Amino acid sequence: MKCVAGELGISSHSDTIKPRSVLHDPVLIGPDVIRYLVFIKLIFTFADFFEDKLNNREQYQIAFSGLKPGTHVFDFMIGKLFFDQVEDTEILDGTVTISVTMAKEERMMDLHFVIAGTVKVSCDRCNESMDVPVMGTERLIVKLGDHYYEESEDVQVIPDTAYQFDLSPFIYEYIHLLLPIRRVHPEEGEGNNRCDPEMLKKLEELNRHHAADPRWEALGQLKKKN
Numbered sequence: 001m002k003c004v005a006g007e008l009g010i011s012s013h014s015d016t017i018k019p020r021s022v023l024h025d026p027v028l029i030g031p032d033v034i035r036y037l038v039f040i041k042l043i044f045t046f047a048d049f050f051e052d053k054l055n056n057r058e059q060y061q062i063a064f065s066g067l068k069p070g071t072h073v074f075d076f077m078i079g080k081l082f083f084d085q086v087e088d089t090e091i092l093d094g095t096v097t098i099s100v101t102m103a104k105e106e107r108m109m110d111l112h113f114v115i116a117g118t119v120k121v122s123c124d125r126c127n128e129s130m131d132v133p134v135m136g137t138e139r140l141i142v143k144l145g146d147h148y149y150e151e152s153e154d155v156q157v158i159p160d161t162a163y164q165f166d167l168s169p170f171i172y173e174y175i176h177l178l179l180p181i182r183r184v185h186p187e188e189g190e191g192n193n194r195c196d197p198e199m200l201k202k203l204e205e206l207n208r209h210h211a212a213d214p215r216w217e218a219l220g221q222l223k224k225k226n
């Protein structure tokens with residue numbers, strides 16, 4: 001928070017803002033305390049503002065209409081906040097850098113994505129979170145046309161009237177495509193793996209419990225009949 005206040009040019013050395021110790025000095029309680037509280041409130045307001053900014057998808061909007069034809073580079077660093085905004089995401093957390101090089105023409109943009117980082121997903125075997133490296137490149141062509149539609153897997157048409165383009169759904173999709181189909185903690189030698197042993201034990205017990213439950217057996221028989 002200190003950093004945010006500093007960036008905004010709010011100085012804690014101001015004559016009107018007394019240090020925290022003022023709260024313990026009965027002589028000074030009054031306007032100074034109020035100013036102090038207002039100052040604290042201000043810091044929180046600015047901190048919220050910056051957090052909103054970080055959460056905001058606005059930063060992934062490429063305002064292309066104002067850009068000259070030629071090459072433009074956009075760098076992004078995404079983390080938990082980004083993944084939390086995606087509905088039903090399998091990605092729990094991560095740190096991924098995305099460098100987008102855009103070749104802009106009059107009515108077309110040719111975008112190259114370079115993706116590198118690590119994300120956290122649930123292990124298919126023990127359900128605990130595990131790190132998965134994600135690394136790859138993608139290409140996307142954005143063309144101006146009548147309306148929004150996907151011409152092909154890597155060609156997106158947007159209306160003539162658009163002046164900006166949201167990269168965030170593409171960034172998420174590309175990272176998601178880089179995830180392996182089977183996600184399990186790596187094996188460690190003969191029959192060992194890095195899965196959480198406690199969790200595996202619980203899952204095993206649960207399976208055994210289900211197997212021993214006559215209701216499950218009856219359900220199984222019913223399914224067989226059908």
Ligand SMILES: [Zn+2]
Nearest residue numbers: 123126185195
């Ligand atoms: Zn595991």
